[in-house]
Every structure is written in structure tokens, then in C-alpha cells.
Amino acid sequence: TISQTITLANGVEMPRIGYGVFRMKEHEVAVDGVTEALKAGYRAIDTAAIYQNEEAVGEAIKASGIDRSELFITTKVWNADQGFDNTLRAFETSLKKLNLDYIDLYLTHWPKPTLADTYKAIERLYDEKLIRVPGVSNHHQHHLEEVFAVANVKPMVNQIECHPSLSQDALRAFCAEHNIPVTAWAPLGTGIVFTHPVVKNLAEKYGKTPAQIVLRWHLEIGNIAIPKSVTPERIKENLDVFGFALAADEVAAITALNTFHRTSADPDNFD
Numbered sequence: 705t706i707s708q709t710i711t712l713a714n715g716v717e718m719p720r721i722g723y724g725v726f727r728m729k730e731h732e733v734a735v736d737g738v739t740e741a742l743k744a745g746y747r748a749i750d751t752a753a754i755y756q757n758e759e760a761v762g763e764a765i766k767a768s769g770i771d772r773s774e775l776f777i778t779t780k781v782w783n784a785d786q787g788f789d790n791t792l793r794a795f796e797t798s799l800k801k802l803n804l805d806y807i808d809l810y811l812t813h814w815p816k817p818t819l820a821d822t823y824k825a826i827e828r829l830y831d832e833k834l835i836r837v838p839g840v841s842n843h844h845q846h847h848l849e850e851v852f853a854v855a856n857v858k859p860m861v862n863q864i865e866c867h868p869s870l871s872q873d874a875l876r877a878f879c880a881e882h883n884i885p886v887t888a889w890a891p892l893g894t895g896i897v898f899t900h901p902v903v904k905n906l907a908e909k910y911g912k913t914p915a916q917i918v919l920r921w922h923l924e925i926g927n928i929a930i931p932k933s934v935t936p937e938r939i940k941e942n943l944d945v946f947g948f949a950l951a952a953d954e955v956a957a958i959t960a961l962n963t964f965h966r967t968s969a970d971p972d973n974f975d
């Protein structure tokens with residue numbers, strides 16, 4: 705069995721399935737989505753300064769009445785705010801917008817030439833106990849190595865694009881060697897794989913939806929996943945992936961669907 709949380713390098717427990725809120729800029733949409741997710745049992749929310757919904761996320765959190773200690777909130781420093789001082793300032797702004805007094809996980813959103821200074825600021829926030837976990841996003845192995853060269857504390861999560869069409873085998877193996885769990889963004893990919901016979905047949909076999917098969921695959925390969933939906937039934941369905949298991953050969957068959965297909969830019973060419 706796979707438990708609902710994963711233990712990070714410093715002992716902090718992070719939910720294996722979180723609720724992603726990208727492309728939910730409209731205030732009411734974001735408040736409703738997060739409210740629905742918290743009601744469905746999600747305890748992790750993945751936002752970012754650039755998503756322009758940190759206030760809405762904060763509002764839904766407060767209104768939920770759920771104890772802060774039960775929640776795991778992730779946000780990210782945007783590219784234009786990188787660098788040591790800028791990152792500290794950007795963090796203050798995010799904290800205020802979220803109406804919180806600490807963040808669980810703070811990430812460098814994309815690697816830029818300033819990634820080392822940015823990470824040092826994240827480390828400072830960790831030393832000051834303003835964040836519980838330092839991390840990065842969209843970092844290839846060579847970006848992680850740049851971070852390692854300056855880090856006193858290694859990042860404890862790398863959030864990268866990962867789904868059956870981009871299974872990220874090499875980067876996942878490198879991260880695993882360094883005890884850095886991968887959080888999969890766009891965990892459902894483009895949805896192309898929902899109609900692939902491998903996924904469809906497994907959905908029939910287990911009486912699950914294709915999305916649940918894909919999310920279970922993430923758990924089986926050791927990932928954290930942060931699916932996004934604004935539809936209440938799908939929000940519930942995406943969290944309901946702990947009650948069944950895929951066999952090793954089934955996991956391998958899904959991993960083999962990899963076509964190196966990215967839904968967005970390669971981190972080496974992102975501007």
C-alpha cells in the first residue's frame with residue numbers, strides 16, 4: 705500500500721496528491737475550486753505568484769476552518785523576481801497575499817541564470833523557519849548540480865512536468881539518488897493517454913477512470929502529483945487513488961508510453 709503522504713528529507717510529511725490551481729485566475733473560480741478540494745479531503749494546494757490567485761487560495765483556506773497545521777501550501781517565486789533580495793521580497797508578498805505566517809514549500813519556479821542566488825534566498829527562508837521545505841521546479845540535472853554547488857541544504861522536492869507521455873526516467877532516477885522526490889506537474893498530460901489502449905484496458909480492469917489509472921501510476925513510480933480540475937466530481941475522483949494498486953508490469957507498460965512530449969517549454973529554453 706502507498707500512504708497518503710511522503711516523508712521528505714527533513715522528516716516533513718507532504719501529501720502525495722495535491723490540488724493544482726494554474727489557470728484559475730478568476731477570483732471566484734479559485735475560491736470555489738480550493739473550497740471544493742478541501743471539502744473533498746485534499747490538504748495540499750499548489751499555487752504560484754504568477755497564477756495570480758494567492759489571495760483566493762488564502763481566502764478559501766481561512767473560510768475552510770481547517771487547522772493550518774493540517775495543510776501543506778506550496779507557492780513559487782516567479783522568474784522576474786529571482787535573485788537573493790528580490791526572492792525575499794517576493795516571498796513576503798506571497799505570504800501576505802496568502803494571508804499566512806509561513807509557507808510549507810517554496811520553489812524557484814523556473815531555472816534562470818540567477819538560480820543559485822534564488823536558492824540561497826530560499827535557504828535563508830528555511831533557516832528563518834518561514835518555510836518548512838526548500839525546493840525547486842523545472843530543474844534539469846545540470847540545474848540541480850548548480851544548486852548543489854552552493855547549497856547547505858539540498859532542495860527537498862523538484863516539481864517537473866511528468867506524465868505518461870513524458871515519463872522523465874533519467875531525471876527521476878537522478879532525483880531519487882539525491883533523495884529529492886519529484887512532484888509531477890501536468891500529471892494528466894494532455895489527456896492523449898486517456899484513450900490509449902494500455903490505459904483504457906487498465907481502467908476497465910480496475911473499474912477506475914483513465915485519470916485515476918494515470919494518477920495511480922504516479923504514486924507507483926514514487927511521484928507526488930498535483931492534478932488540476934474545477935469540476936467537483938473530477939476533484940474527488942483525482943484524490944480517490946489510494947484504494948487499488950497496479951502490478952509492476954502494468955506500471956512498466958504505462959512508463960513505456962513515453963514519447964518525450966512536453967506540453968510546455970523545455971526548462972533550458974523557457975523565457
Ligand code: NAD
Nearest residue numbers: 724725726750841889890891892893915930931932933938
Ligand atoms: P493536469 O494534468 O493537472 O490537468 C490537465 C487537464 O486535465 C485539466 O485542465 C482538466 O481539464 C483535465 N482533468 C482533470 N481531472 C480530470 C479527470 N479526472 N478526468 C478527465 N480530465 C481531467 O495539468 P495542469 O493543470 O497543467 O497541471 C496541474 C498543476 O501543476 C497546475 O494546476 C499547477 O499547480 C502545476 N503546474 C506547475 C508548473 C510549473 O512550472 N511548476 C507548470 C504547469 C502546472
